Amino acid sequence: MSISRPKGTMDLLPPLARPGPLQSQAAFSRILHSAxxxxxxxxxxxxxxxxxxxxxLAEHGVGQSSxxxxxxxxxxxxxxxHGDLILRPEGTASVVRAYLENGLKxxxxxxxxxxxxxxxxxxxxxxxxxxxFHQIDYEVLGSDxxxxxxxxxxxxxxxxxxxxxxxxxLKVGSVGDPADRERYRAxxxxxxxxxxxxxxxxxxxxxxxxxxxxxxxxxxxDQELLSELAPQNLLDFLGEEAREHLDAVTGYLDSWGVxxxxxxxxxxxxxxxxxxxxxxxxxxxxxxxxxxxxxxxDGLSELLGGKALSGVGWALGVERLLLALQEEQSLQEPELGxxxxxxxxxxxxxxxxxxxxxxLRALGTTEFAYRPRPAATxxxxxxxxxxxxxxxxxxxxxxxxxxxxxDLASGERWETGAAQLAAQLGWAAGRDTSR
Ligand code: AMP
Numbered sequence: 195m196s197i198s199r200p201k202g203t204m205d206l207l208p209p210l211a212r213p214g215p216l217q218s219q220a221a222f223s224r225i226l227h228s229a230x231x232x233x234x235x236x237x238x239x240x241x242x243x244x245x246x247x248x249x250x251l252a253e254h255g256v257g258q259s260s261x262x263x264x265x266x267x268x269x270x271x272x273x274x275x276h277g278d279l280i281l282r283p284e285g286t287a288s289v290v291r292a293y294l295e296n297g298l299k300x301x302x303x304x305x306x307x308x309x310x311x312x313x314x315x316x317x318x319x320x321x322x323x324x325x326x327f328h329q330i331d332y333e334v335l336g337s338d339x340x341x342x343x344x345x346x347x348x349x350x351x352x353x354x355x356x357x358x359x360x361x362x363x364l365k366v367g368s369v370g371d372p373a374d375r376e377r378y379r380a381x382x383x384x385x386x387x388x389x390x391x392x393x394x395x396x397x398x399x400x401x402x403x404x405x406x407x408x409x410x411x412x413x414x415x416d417q418e419l420l421s422e423l424a425p426q427n428l429l430d431f432l433g434e435e436a437r438e439h440l441d442a443v444t445g446y447l448d449s450w451g452v453x454x455x456x457x458x459x460x461x462x463x464x465x466x467x468x469x470x471x472x473x474x475x476x477x478x479x480x481x482x483x484x485x486x487x488x489x490x491x492d493g494l495s496e497l498l499g500g501k502a503l504s505g506v507g508w509a510l511g512v513e514r515l516l517l518a519l520q521e522e523q524s525l526q527e528p529e530l531g532x533x534x535x536x537x538x539x540x541x542x543x544x545x546x547x548x549x550x551x552x553x554l555r556a557l558g559t560t561e562f563a564y565r566p567r568p569a570a571t572x573x574x575x576x577x578x579x580x581x582x583x584x585x586x587x588x589x590x591x592x593x594x595x596x597x598x599x600x601d602l603a604s605g606e607r608w609e610t611g612a613a614q615l616a617a618q619l620g621w622a623a624g625r626d627t628s629r
Contacts, residue, residue: 202317202325204513210580215520216513222328225515226310229330229353236349238306238332243288245312246270249280254497255287255466259404266315268325281314285331286466286491286507287498293335294500303336310512322482322514332488333507340439343470343490343506344446350474350486350508351452359476359518362485364453366472367460368440369489370432378431379405385425392419409461427458439469466494470506476514478521485518486510533559534619535581536597537572539588546587550597550612557621577602583619 199205206219215221230240249269256262268281282288289307292298298305310330317323332349334342347364354362369375382405390398394413401408408416409425432440447454460471471489479485488508495503536551538544544566551562561579563572569586576584584600591598597615600607610618 202319228356232352233308238308241307241309243292247282268314283315289333304334306334308332321480328512329509331509335505338504340442343443361477365457366454367457369467369471370436374431374433378428429458466491468492476518479517485514533581534583535561535576536585537563538566540566543587543592557616
């Protein structure tokens with residue numbers, strides 16, 4: 195019997211397996227670390243929310259007419275369960291729920307939060323589209339200022355700059371205020387109703403509830419009709435306030451030199467967006483080219499039963515970033531070589547090896563052989579494990595309290611006192627220089 199992982203999920207492998215970038219745990223961690231550093235330096239506070247959430251949160255937060263809720267939700271079955279729990283499909287609703295539930299409005303506003311973790315959507319699996327994927331989420335709560343939107347976009351852009359992605363590009367637009375969208379919906383209904391029998395069954399249903407979604411539809415029938423009718427864009431329907439907001443956001447981006455393209459066609463898939471909406475794309479990763487997306491969601495808190503609360507934020511897809519890094523070949527090979535491998539030549543030296551290894555681990559990566567072996571065997575094993583240094587203790591060294599050390603990169607050998615070893619490897623006390 196062989197059991198494999200569920201479709202649309204991935205295993206991330208250790209450096210020693212020399213995985214390609216897409217499957218590299220080291221590369222994955224580096225992305226999270228880099229993003230975290232950008233966000234922490236902007237004053238964002240890290241937060242974590244559960245992977246299990248209530249179905250209600252997704253229904254109210256993401257929206258009942260969304261594909262995510264209608265078709266892609268992972269429901270959790272458990273002893274005594276009543277379909278009330280799901281695996282979260284995205285992070286924003288959870289962060290806002292946590293903010294409301296834990297009284298974080300007591301904290302200074304605007305409050306910048308960030309989080310990361312797995313999200314789940316039962317999608318058709320293809321390149322760049324998984325069922326369990328990971329997002330980095332950044333959210334600013336408690337500000338309706340365009341500066342909050344502009345800073346959020348700038349931070350998203352900074353993350354891809356720090357990762358060294360040269361082929362990313364931003365598309366910025368606006369989905370308007372609720373009244374603007376209502377006017378636009380009425381326009382779409384009027385435009386599409388006469389041809390409704392040509393729409394896909396899903397879109398025919400959406401015509402009344404939420405015709406905006408038809409613009410997002412992947413069904414060929416819908417796409418054909420839309421390209422024929424060429425509807426006007428939502429940007430043409432913006433009221434004065436939403437227009438001023440958008441102009442202010444793009445004004446900041448212009449003044450900071452953050453490159454973007456104004457895109458009138460951006461309609462974010464989730465119900466809760468208002469005003470600014472944007473996407474970050476990459477030219478080299480195929481049809482699923484979005485690295486991330488974001489927007490303002492001033493109405494979300496009320497949808498979740500809270501008081502009015504302004505919010506703006508974004509999510510980056512970690513696997514898409516890995517794809518993009520692979521495409522641009524800007525992933526450095528995971529570093530293996532800075533560890534020390536210690537071995538004893540006979541049983542009598544094994545306790546000294548173990549004691550030394552335990553001490554050195556405070557300063558750098560130290561492995562030891564579980565059994566005494568001849569020097570050549572230890573060396574082979576050290577190389578297989580990607581160690582940089584080999585330290586051997588045999589009967590002679592034990593007598594003199596020394597270690598025989600070899601730099602496996604240069605072949606240079608020397609003897610050193612156990613106490614001086616760390617300094618010789620450049621491992622300073624109190625600082626782990628091994629990684
Ligand atoms: P969304 O929450 O749909 O706005 O998605 C934000 C980002 O998450 C997207 O731009 C992708 O990078 C990533 N993402 C969304 N869905 C998936 C998926 N099924 N597989 C992999 N990445 C995804």
